[in-house]
Amino acid sequence: VQLVESGGGLVQPGGSLRLSCAASGFIFSRYRMSWYRQAPGKERESVATIGSTGGSTNYADSVKGRFTISRDNAKNTVYLQMNSLKPEDTAMYYCKCTTLRIEGQGTQVTVSS
Numbered sequence: 635v636q637l638v639e640s641g642g643g644l645v646q647p648g649g650s651l652r653l654s655c656a657a658s659g660f661i662f663s664r665y666r667m668s669w670y671r672q673a674p675g676k677e678r679e680s681v682a683t684i685g686s687t688g689g690s691t692n693y694a695d696s697v698k699g700r701f702t703i704s705r706d707n708a709k710n711t712v713y714l715q716m717n718s719l720k721p722e723d724t725a726m727y728y729c730k731c732t733t734l735r736i737e738g739q740g741t742q743v744t745v746s747s
Contacts, residue, residue: 635659635736637729642741645719653714653741655729663687663707665733669714671725671743681727682714697723719745 641653672678682703
């Protein structure tokens with residue numbers, strides 16, 4: 635059972651990144667998936683959640699209108715499209731299946747000029 639994130643990096647303010655999370659070892663299409671983030675010295679926060687079929691999504695107020703969570707159940711992958719990035723979006727981003735208590739190792743996103 636594994637989640638592996640990718641797609642992080644350094645981007646300038648106003649830029650975009652697309653994070654991916656590849657799942658293996660469980661029936662991905664049955665479970666709601668989430669993205670969390672944690673910045674240095676701050677508590678971990680939920681960024682976005684998507685239902686098992688992709689029909690329902692929820693976002694933190696801080697990212698609404700800028701981030702989009704999606705999934706491809708045929709590829710066992712969940713995505714986070716991040717647009718209009720701000721320095722305060724800098725954090726380690728984690729993919730998580732709360733129901734199964736599975737979390738990836740994270741991918742670093744740094745927004746800086």
